[in-house]
Amino acid sequence: MKAATKPARVPYSYLSRQFAEIDPILEDIRSLVLSGDFTLGRPVEEFEARFAKLIGVSYAVGVGSGTDALFLALKAIGVGPGDEVITAANTFVATAGAIETAGARIVFVDSDDKGAIDTRLLEKAITPKTKALLPVHWAGQPADMPAIMSIARKRALPVIEDACQAIGSAVGGKNTGSIGLMGGFSLHPLKNLNVWGDGGIITTNSAEMRDKLRLLRNHGMSTRDEYAVYAYNSRLDSLQAVVGNHLIKDFAWITETRIANARRLDAALSKLGDVVALPPRDPGERHVYHLYQFRARRRDELLRFLLARGIEAKVHYPVPLHLQPASRALGYKKGDFPNAERQAAESLTLPVHQHLTEEEMEYMIASIEEFYAGAGR
Numbered sequence: 001m002k003a004a005t006k007p008a009r010v011p012y013s014y015l016s017r018q019f020a021e022i023d024p025i026l027e028d029i030r031s032l033v034l035s036g037d038f039t040l041g042r043p044v045e046e047f048e049a050r051f052a053k054l055i056g057v058s059y060a061v062g063v064g065s066g067t068d069a070l071f072l073a074l075k076a077i078g079v080g081p082g083d084e085v086i087t088a089a090n091t092f093v094a095t096a097g098a099i100e101t102a103g104a105r106i107v108f109v110d111s112d113d114k115g116a117i118d119t120r121l122l123e124k125a126i127t128p129k130t131k132a133l134l135p136v137h138w139a140g141q142p143a144d145m146p147a148i149m150s151i152a153r154k155r156a157l158p159v160i161e162d163a164c165q166a167i168g169s170a171v172g173g174k175n176t177g178s179i180g181l182m183g184g185f186s187l188h189p190l191k192n193l194n195v196w197g198d199g200g201i202i203t204t205n206s207a208e209m210r211d212k213l214r215l216l217r218n219h220g221m222s223t224r225d226e227y228a229v230y231a232y233n234s235r236l237d238s239l240q241a242v243v244g245n246h247l248i249k250d251f252a253w254i255t256e257t258r259i260a261n262a263r264r265l266d267a268a269l270s271k272l273g274d275v276v277a278l279p280p281r282d283p284g285e286r287h288v289y290h291l292y293q294f295r296a297r298r299r300d301e302l303l304r305f306l307l308a309r310g311i312e313a314k315v316h317y318p319v320p321l322h323l324q325p326a327s328r329a330l331g332y333k334k335g336d337f338p339n340a341e342r343q344a345a346e347s348l349t350l351p352v353h354q355h356l357t358e359e360e361m362e363y364m365i366a367s368i369e370e371f372y373a374g375a376g377r
Contacts, residue, residue, distance in 0.1 A: 009310035010351055010360045015189060017355040028242045040218065043241035048201070050248050051185075054168070057178045057203045059210040062236025063217050066164035066186025069200035070098035072234060073160045073182040074132065076212040079104050083131035087162070088117040088143075089322055089340035091136040094186075095162050096321050104131060106330060108322050110337040114279040115293070115347075116143035118339065123151050133159045137166035137176045139291035139316075140192070141279065145171050145179045152180075160184065164200075165290040167193045168255045172284055177203040182213075187236075187244060192258065192290055193251055195240040255288050257354035261361065262289045265350060268365040269294055275372050277346075291316055292352035299346050305371045311364050314349045 019025075032043065044062050052060035063069050079085060083104040087095050090111035099106045109125050112118040115138040122133070133152055135143040145161075152159045159180030163169070167185055169176045177183025187199035202213055215222065220231035247254075269276045277295040281287065293316065296302050306313040320340045322332035334341065350364060 012312035012351045014353040014355040041238040043238045047241040047244045055175045055177045055203045058205045061202045061213040063200045064234035065198040066200040067094040068234040069184030069202045072216045074102040079131050084129040085132050086125050087134040088136040089337040090115050111340045119144045119147035136162040140166045140288040142169050142171040142285045169288045170286040195243045199240040254354045258289045261352045289352050292350045293347045295346040296348045320344045
């Protein structure tokens with residue numbers, strides 16, 4: 001067992017480190033304040049163009065949050081009461097919430113071993129009421145988009161990618177958010193590319209969808225005095241776009257550092273194979289590790305052990321969505337999605353962010369090794 005120097009703590013949040021030097025951002029914010037260009041201003045246009053280029057799509061539309069990105073994408077294809085939208089059982093509440101608030105019925109499908117929607121079960125969930133497929137690129141690892149798109153084409157269904165946790169992830173050389181009709185992304189402060197509050201963005205190669213989304217995010221206004229439809233108020237703030245325009249310049253470094261940290265954790269944890277199970281790592285996919293997760297024997301004990309040592313591990317999320325009070329009307333019960341339930345009971349999240357130090361990485365690995373050596377596995 002490797003000895004390691006104990007740091008004061010190993011933080012999950014990296015924001016204090018990321019924004020230790022903020023003068024260049026504040027200078028641009030000062031210029032924004034003096035210009036008064038607060039709503040859908042030039043910084044938003046610049047960020048949309050940069051984000052579209054990053055993802056490899058023709059268009060990007062900035063909105064108020066990742067949740068709004070999914071909701072507005074659903075509304076852009078006409079989702080409403082009487083419709084069903086299929087998504088993964090293993091996801092954050094915002095995915096299901098976007099479907100519900102769009103007026104449709106949530107239809108869950110169990111997850112595969114990497115936490116994404118199980119494409120072997122997907123087609124069985126499609127009914128005449130199915131309006132769209134909403135796969136989730138969980139934790140930064142792509143869902144099986146080739147299989148999903150094959151099913152979608154056969155059934156003539158649009159695909160909206162929930163890429164809120166997956167900026168920069170890719171499968172088969174294509175970035176998530178560029179494969180389906182639209183992709184929804186979150187810019188929440190703890191995302192790999194973040195801003196200073198809520199923010200989201202929708203990507204698409206469809207000019208028709210771009211135009212609909214621009215109407216839907218801004219009250220349905222076609223001009224200052226004309227309203228094409230009654231719609232919503234969900235605009236990416238110019239101030240948040242200023243922050244995004246700074247951080248997007250570092251995105252390649254952010255991504256590669258997180259991947260390198262994850263590979264180091266993989267190498268260490270794979271030696272504990274009888275008590276730890278890593279998700280499958282497909283060489284044809286790029287996992288960007290918004291979350292670094294693994295399944296652990298005696299998960300809750302390990303979590304307490306790490307927290308007591310200042311290692312800010314977390315559980316995402318202990319109660320799967322189909323067993324939440326909000327899902328009671330859907331009629332699901334325990335045992336309906338066994339893989340998602342097992343992942344909820346056994347998965348642990350470790351810090352993997354780009355600002356971890358060598359000392360923190362060593363200490364985290366050594367602490368896990370110590371726990372299982374002491375527990376006798």
